[in-house]
Amino acid sequence: MNIGEVADRSGVPAKTIRYYExxxxxxxxxxxxxxxxxxxxxxHKLAFxxxxxxxxxxIEECRRxxxxxxxxNRESAQVKALAEEHLAEVDxxxxxxxxxxxxxxxxxxxxxxxxxxxxxxxxxxxxxx
Amino acid sequence: MNIGEVADRSGVPAKTIRYYExxxxxxxxxxxxxxxxxxxxxxHKLAFxxxxxxxxxxIEECRRxxxxxxxxNRESAQVKALAEEHLAEVDxxxxxxxxxxxxxxxxxxxxxxxxxxxxxxxxxxxxxx
DNA sequence: CATAAGGGTTCCAGCAACGGGAAGCTCAAG
DNA sequence: CTTGAGCTTCCCGTTGCTGGAACCCTTATG
Numbered sequence: 677m678n679i680g681e682v683a684d685r686s687g688v689p690a691k692t693i694r695y696y697e698x699x700x701x702x703x704x705x706x707x708x709x710x711x712x713x714x715x716x717x718x719x720h721k722l723a724f725x726x727x728x729x730x731x732x733x734x735i736e737e738c739r740r741x742x743x744x745x746x747x748x749n750r751e752s753a754q755v756k757a758l759a760e761e762h763l764a765e766v767d768x769x770x771x772x773x774x775x776x777x778x779x780x781x782x783x784x785x786x787x788x789x790x791x792x793x794x795x796x797x798x799x800x801x802x803x804x805x
Numbered sequence: 806m807n808i809g810e811v812a813d814r815s816g817v818p819a820k821t822i823r824y825y826e827x828x829x830x831x832x833x834x835x836x837x838x839x840x841x842x843x844x845x846x847x848x849h850k851l852a853f854x855x856x857x858x859x860x861x862x863x864i865e866e867c868r869r870x871x872x873x874x875x876x877x878n879r880e881s882a883q884v885k886a887l888a889e890e891h892l893a894e895v896d897x898x899x900x901x902x903x904x905x906x907x908x909x910x911x912x913x914x915x916x917x918x919x920x921x922x923x924x925x926x927x928x929x930x931x932x933x934x
Numbered sequence: 935c936a937t938a939a940g941g942g943t944t945c946c947a948g949c950a951a952c953g954g955g956a957a958g959c960t961c962a963a964g
Numbered sequence: 965c966t967t968g969a970g971c972t973t974c975c976c977g978t979t980g981c982t983g984g985a986a987c988c989c990t991t992a993t994g
Contacts, residue, residue, distance in 0.1 A: 756918035
C-alpha cells in the first residue's frame, strides 16, 4: 500500500503519516522505487493513532498507548491508568475554560454594546477584574 | 521604569514583554544606556494585555482590544462584538472537550484495570469507536 | 581598584503537531 | 511521448512564548 491509500483508509493525512514516521511512531518498509510500503498492520496502527489523537491524547501518550497495544503481556490496568490521567487533564482544561467562559459571559452581559465609548469590558481588563 | 519593575507590577514576565515589543504591542522608549524605559501608560497596557490573555484572547484579538482601549471614539458595540466572538470560540472548545471527555469516561468505565491484557479501551481505539 | 552580583541587552533554539509549498522522481494512461 | 497524478525530501510558518548563551551597565564590597 502506498501512502495515499493508507491516508484514505486510515483517515490520517499523508503529511501526518510522514511526520509520524519521522518521530518513530510507525516504520513502514520501502519499495524499490523509494515509496513507503505499508502493511495492513501499519494501517491499523495509523487508524489507532488517528483515533487516539481525536480523543486528545498527546503524541507521547499515543506512543505509550501504541506500545501497550502491541504488547501481548500488557496489563489493562496500565492502559486504564493512562486513560484516567488523560481524562483528568481534559477535566482540568474544561474547568479552566469554563472559568474563563463565565468571566467572559459576565463581561459581555455588562456591556451595552452601543455607539458610545463607555465599556465595562475594557474597564474590567484595565482594572484587572 | 525598567523592565523588571514593569514585569513585577504588571504580572507579565520580562521575556513576554520583550516579545510584545517585538510584535508591536508595546513601544517603550529607551534610556541612554539602551534599557527600555516604561511609562505608567505602558505599564497599564501590559497589565491590560496580561488580563486579556488570561481570558483566552489571542494576541491578534488583544491587539484589537488594545486599539479600542486607546481609541476615545470607539463604540462599545465593537468591544462587545469582539468579546462575543471570543466567547463563542471558547464555547466551541468546551463543547469539543466535553465530547472527548464523555468518550474517555465511558472507555475508562469499561476497562477492568487488572493484570490481564484484555482492554476495551485499546479495542475501541483499534476499532474506531 | 578589581570584582562580583544582579540588573539589562541581543540573538538563537526549541516546544506541539503538524500544514503549505517547492523541486524533483516515478508510474500508469492515452 | 507526453501528461498528470502520486510519491520523495526539505524547509518555512504557525502560536505564544521560554530557556539559554554571550555580552553590557550599575552598584556594592574587599
